[in-house]
Amino acid sequence: MLPYIYSFCLPKTDCGVLAVVMSRWDDIVGPKTVRVWFQEQSHEDMGLPIVFSRDGSDKESNDMGVKSKVPLSSEACNTEIVYSNKQEYHPGESGNIASQSELVDSNLFSAIKYVTNHTVNCLAVARESDAASSSCLQEKGTSFFAVPDVNLVFLSLMFLVKEGNTHVPYSFALITSYENYEYFLQLRSLCLQWLRRIAFRFHTLLVKNSCTFDTSLWKNLNEWIMDFCKMLVEVKQSSLDTMSFQISGNVVKSKIIKRALTSHLQTFGSSVVIGETADSINNMIAFLGLFLDDTDKHSSCLIDPLRKYSYHMGLKLQGLLLDEYGGRDLASLELMSNPIPVTVIDLTVGDSFGAVKQTSNFHSYLVNQQEMYRNEYRFLNQGNGSSLDHESVMQNVRETGRLVNDAIRDLEFLPVVYWETYIKTFRRRLNCLALSLLSLVSWMRNTGNQGGLIKFPGESRGGITLAKYLKNTLRLDDADFLVVLSAAEKLKPGIYIYVLERNNP
Known part of the structure; x- marks a missing residue:
């Protein structure tokens, strides 16, 4: 039996x-x-x-x-x-x-x-x-x-x-x-x-x-x-490995591409693209997929216009087609259940501020190890558990950094066949900056600067936070700093929260 x-x-x-x-x-x-x-x-x-x-x-x-x-x-x-x-x-x-x-x-x-x-x-x-x-x-x-x-x-x-x-x-x-x-x-x-x-x-x-x-x-x-x-x-x-898609060079001419790529890199390559046609969605997904490593590409999906898609927690890149009523199958419960932040790129609203959004920064997820389960717990303890609209948990992405701006400008002048090679070079540069950030943090710890604001010889008072010190030393603006910090987190998990939560004034 x-x-x-x-x-x-x-x-x-x-x-x-x-x-x-x-x-x-x-x-x-x-x-x-x-x-x-x-x-x-x-x-x-x-x-x-x-x-x-x-x-x-x-x-x-x-x-x-x-x-x-x-x-x-x-x-x-x-x-x-x-x-x-x-x-x-x-x-x-x-x-x-x-x-x-x-x-x-x-x-x-x-x-x-x-x-x-x-x-x-x-x-x-x-x-x-x-x-x-x-x-x-x-x-x-x-x-x-x-x-x-x-x-x-x-x-x-x-x-x-x-x-x-x-x-x-x-x-x-x-x-x-x-x-x-x-x-x-x-x-x-x-x-x-x-x-x-x-x-x-x-x-x-x-x-x-x-x-x-x-x-x-x-x-x-x-x-x-x-x-x-x-x-x-x-x-x-x-997946990006099983389906072939020819990227159009027009993707880098989009008015939101710089904000989209900046947010995509800040959220560890986790993005969902919303559009009215499968070609426009797949074009953006295939382009952003060039910035992922091979492992992440296995967890990324293009879309088939003959099938209905919903948002799936955990996927790196995915797309959603608007339904016949213009609806978006995206809820805050699913977004907040994702273990890392998510970028939402809406190709249907032009170049408005709401075209590119992301959930809160990664360190907000790590303040409490079970933070991502709290919404699940509330949902399961409600009657029918209807979740809030996803707009309530998203924030607009307005800033772009010099790293992304320079990369998009170069890609505009390059034939599409050379994009993959160029982006590999861009990713190596990004990893070098991430390694430099990790080296600076390690040097600061070895010198005994463990608490409070960082003070330098000759300063009579005050000081700066670790995050500001890293920005100034690496010559990064706010948007680029979050991109580099995300790359550093992949190399050494825990560095993100250490930098952003430590010795804040």
């Missing part, structure tokens, strides 16, 4: 994911699979028979209040093997092999067991005195396993859920075949962001409902995991 229930919740379109598994630690049986999500697979596709229970009796399959009547094999239970061409499938419902007339590959069952055994353990169990009593997600670690001998790769996130006086380890894991190892290695950070968000939402609702697993909880989980996999489908089909 299956020790867990499952849902047909993965999209039919291939996203590379074989299954998503939720597991927990049980003090009696040890690692335990709770629920599995995968695609519906027919016996005709697999060339295998259907297994039915002869008596059809209901038996408890887990401790979540859900019943299952599915035998693993005819040897284990009183079963018979028959063939059937009839299938009954209800999207989003959980079920079992007998009732859904389905059979899942036994290799996948083995993979699910392997994943569960390697994602939760008793070492993470914590009593109330050992764990913080908080509504925040208590993450215990992530894993990325590649097992070529059994054609298995999985990525998992383990976290704690309070049950009584004990914090019990749970995990979400994404399973794929070994042939997708290189592909999902590039998407590891993106997938972990989504698993972390799903885990936080699951934890919040579970604590809110006093650890009861009701129907609404599973329904919400089905929707979140489906959204996750839909995002992976878009990445696989429309």
